[in-house]
Amino acid sequence: MFIDFSFRAAAKRSDRCPAPWRRPLIQWLDGVEAGWSIPLLLVCFVAVWMAYLSISYLGAGLHPDVLETWTFGRTLAWGNPKHPPLMGWVTRAWTTVFPLTDWSLQLMAMTNAALGLWFVDRISKRLVVGHKRLIVLLLLMLTPAYQFHAQRFNANTVLLATWPLATYCFLRAFETKKAFWAIAAGLSAALTILGKYYSVFLIASFAFAAIAHPHRRAYLLSASPWISVAVGSVALSPHLYWLATTGAAPVHHALTHAGVDALTSLRDAAAFLLGLAAAMGVSAVTWIMIAGYRLKRMPRELAAMSPNLVLLGFIAIGTIGLPIAVALLMRTDLPSLWALQGLFLFAVVIVCSTSYPIERFYTVNATVLVAAIAATAVIVAAPVHAIYRNRCGYKEDRNFYHRAAKELTRQWRALTGSRLTVIGGNDSLGLATAFYSPDHPHYGRPVAYQYALELPRGIALENGWAALCFEHQSDCIDEMQRMTKDHTVITRKLTLQSRLFGMPGVVRTVVAFMVVPRGTLARDADPKPVNASARPQDD
Numbered sequence: 276m277f278i279d280f281s282f283r284a285a286a287k288r289s290d291r292c293p294a295p296w297r298r299p300l301i302q303w304l305d306g307v308e309a310g311w312s313i314p315l316l317l318v319c320f321v322a323v324w325m326a327y328l329s330i331s332y333l334g335a336g337l338h339p340d341v342l343e344t345w346t347f348g349r350t351l352a353w354g355n356p357k358h359p360p361l362m363g364w365v366t367r368a369w370t371t372v373f374p375l376t377d378w379s380l381q382l383m384a385m386t387n388a389a390l391g392l393w394f395v396d397r398i399s400k401r402l403v404v405g406h407k408r409l410i411v412l413l414l415l416m417l418t419p420a421y422q423f424h425a426q427r428f429n430a431n432t433v434l435l436a437t438w439p440l441a442t443y444c445f446l447r448a449f450e451t452k453k454a455f456w457a458i459a460a461g462l463s464a465a466l467t468i469l470g471k472y473y474s475v476f477l478i479a480s481f482a483f484a485a486i487a488h489p490h491r492r493a494y495l496l497s498a499s500p501w502i503s504v505a506v507g508s509v510a511l512s513p514h515l516y517w518l519a520t521t522g523a524a525p526v527h528h529a530l531t532h533a534g535v536d537a538l539t540s541l542r543d544a545a546a547f548l549l550g551l552a553a554a555m556g557v558s559a560v561t562w563i564m565i566a567g568y569r570l571k572r573m574p575r576e577l578a579a580m581s582p583n584l585v586l587l588g589f590i591a592i593g594t595i596g597l598p599i600a601v602a603l604l605m606r607t608d609l610p611s612l613w614a615l616q617g618l619f620l621f622a623v624v625i626v627c628s629t630s631y632p633i634e635r636f637y638t639v640n641a642t643v644l645v646a647a648i649a650a651t652a653v654i655v656a657a658p659v660h661a662i663y664r665n666r667c668g669y670k671e672d673r674n675f676y677h678r679a680a681k682e683l684t685r686q687w688r689a690l691t692g693s694r695l696t697v698i699g700g701n702d703s704l705g706l707a708t709a710f711y712s713p714d715h716p717h718y719g720r721p722v723a724y725q726y727a728l729e730l731p732r733g734i735a736l737e738n739g740w741a742a743l744c745f746e747h748q749s750d751c752i753d754e755m756q757r758m759t760k761d762h763t764v765i766t767r768k769l770t771l772q773s774r775l776f777g778m779p780g781v782v783r784t785v786v787a788f789m790v791v792p793r794g795t796l797a798r799d800a801d802p803k804p805v806n807a808s809a810r811p812q813d814d
Contacts, residue, residue: 283567286636293635300639304406313396316412317389321382323649324422328381330657334665334775336676340429341380342706345370346718346728353517356524356727358430360514361469365433375710380428387436388425392416394439395619398446402583402627406638410565413641414558414622417648420615430471434616437467438477442590442620445481448499449488449586457499461506468511472529473598473613478507480593487589490582524727533607540606544599550611551595555618561644562625565637569629576628584628591620665773665780672745672783674773676707679743679785682769684712687741690765691791697734699723699758700742701751704785708743716741722758724751739792746784755788765789 293301306312336342347355347363348370354360366383373379392412399408415421425432441463447453448460464481467474485494494500518526535543552559563570580588594617602609668674687695695714698705699722709718719728722740742758744751746768767787773780 282564282636286634289636289639290634297639300642301635304409304635304638307406307408308404313393313408313412316409317392320392320416320421320649321385321389323653324385324388324426325378325382327422327649327653327657328385328426329378330653331660332377332381332664332673333661334773334780335661335669335673336707336711337377337380338427338673339671339703339706340427341384342703342710344428345375345380346706346709349717350731353514354521354525357528358471358525359469361437361466362428362430362433366428375715381426384426384428384432387428387432388421391435391439391616391619392421394436394443395623397443398439398587398619398623399627401446402581402623406635407626407629407633410633410638410641411619411622411626413638413645414562414626415619416645417558417561417641418554418615418618420554420618422652424612424615431473431612431616433470434467434474437463437470438474438616439619441467441474441477441481442587445503445590446583446586448503449485449490449494450583452494452497452499454498454502457502458506460499461503461508462510464503465507465510469514472525476594476597476601477590477617479597480590483593483597484586484589488582488586533605535606535608537603537606539608540603543607543609544602547599547602547609547611547614548595551614551618554611554615555621558622561641565633565641566629569631572631573625573628576630577624579630580624580628584624587620588624591617591624594620661775662778665775665778668773668781668783671703673703673707674781675771675783675785676704677711678771678773679704679769680708680711681713682771683708683741683743683787683789684714686767686787687714687789690789691739693739693792695741696738697722697730697736697740698742699740700744700755700788701748702726704743704745708741724754736790737792740790742788742790744786744788746786752786755786759788759790762790765791 289297303312303315306315343357344362344366347358347360348365348367349363351364351367352360355363365387366380369383370379373382392415395415396408396412399411421435425435441460444456444459444463448456450456460481464474464478467477485491485500488494566573577588594614598609598614601607664674683698684695695712695716698708698712698716698718702723702725705718705723705726709716717730717734719726719730721730722736722742724742724744742755744755746752765788767789769785769787770782771785772782
């Protein structure tokens with residue numbers, strides 16, 4: 276016996292005579308085709324989650340992944356040691372316009388998420404009309420992909436925008452077979468690869484969908500797919516040349532995920548599916564409440580999908596099945612967060628395959644649910660998180676990034692009377708100092724402890740450099756002592772404490788190594804290593 280959770284009678288009554296508080300939201304639903312409802316939703320989405328980030332991370336620095344993207348973008352290149360170059364390019368373009376502040380890069384992250392949702396709506400617009408388009412976006416907003424995952428802008432989250440863009444262009448190329456859309460499909464597909472090599476699974480899913488589709492003959496015998504392949508290859512050629520001439524470091528980094536045993540690979544594949552199912556859990560329950568008794572129509576609805584939806588369905592299957600097959604074959608790990616940017620395909624297919632009208636009652640309720648979760652996150656979760664992290668700290672010790680960078684810069688200038696141009700040592704502290712220090716020193720080899728990025732040309736170590744290690748990182752300290760043994764170096768311990776609205780928090784000690792410029796002696800400095808404690812003023 277089928278249990279109906281959809282409140283059919285209430286939905287019909289509400290649509291006939293809506294409660295006063297529902298009427299503004301219904302007017303908003305009616306504005307979808309007029310073109311203003313979805314932009315308004317996305318602006319509110321960015322504003323609310325910006326408020327969450329601003330409150331939740333009070334007193335803390337940006338995540339090292341975000342700082343890394345800015346570091347990569349400082350030198351425009353066709354690649355970097357860990358990932359393809361797109362995330363660095365985006366950050367470089369953004370910070371050319373916006374200031375180097377936490378809120379600026381947080382806004383970049385949320386704008387990227389909103390842009391991805393907008394591209395998803397471009398796809399939905401070709402398949403349904405009215406507030407069904409909003410349901411697709413609301414269901415995606417109930418996943419963690421577009422808020423919590425999106426806030427850490429990196430090689431994974433840059434795909435939130437590029438995957439739906441490439442899918443839209445491929446859909447149009449398949450549908451119209453026109454040269455313009457074939458070129459757009461090739462360029463956007465190349466863009467996804469320049470975001471992360473994992474996007475090869477999206478491109479392979481395009482090929483799989485084109486071959487499996489009932490209209491494959493008309494598409495494959497047209498010029499469209501071959502134009503896309505040619506344009507995409509040309510667009511990728513500078514990066515491929517860079518890989519061939521620099522040792523292909525990003526490829527080697529990607530291959531570090533391979534080599535696990537068969538059982539581990541199988542467990543990771545199962546965890547991959549479970550992780551994606553969990554990410555869609557709230558959305559799935561919400562959709563069950565919307566569809567209700569009409570869920571029994573789903574097999575019939577899916578069997579009768581339009582050609583465009585069939586194409587998207589095959590792409591969705593490919594983006595899940597192909598990574599699992601390759602992971603099992605090559606015995607690699609497979610975190611589910613690598614695939615979060617593809618969840619939109621399932622939301623579009625499920626919602627847009629419905630032939631029956633969906634009452635506005637359900638869309639209003641979904642909107643209220645999304646708004647309630649966002650409001651709870653801003654009003655309750657964000658301040659609780661900030662207070663908790665001030666007391667207990669972060670895994671990356673982000674509480675101390677600002678203070679360590681500013682105190683090191685102050686002490687360096689007091690010792691040398693010059694700007695700090697090179698920073699090394701611990702990865703997270705080095706990346707943070709490069710970003711937060713007013714001198715914005717460059718971070719990379721040979722003074723970085725683990726990092727593989729080379730210092731830019733023209734940066735001379737003879738002009739002096741500094742390095743930071745947390746006191747508990749004995750391996751980092753040992754490496755810095757080895758590197759500085761033949762130099763005039765000042766070693767100091769900086770004891771730092773986080774504070775939030777005057778409330779004292781965790782304490783960490785950072786060891787600073789300051790190698791003064793050759794041929795000079797630091798002001799009031801003893802050339803022998805010394806230890807000194809420094810407690811910088813609160814920000």
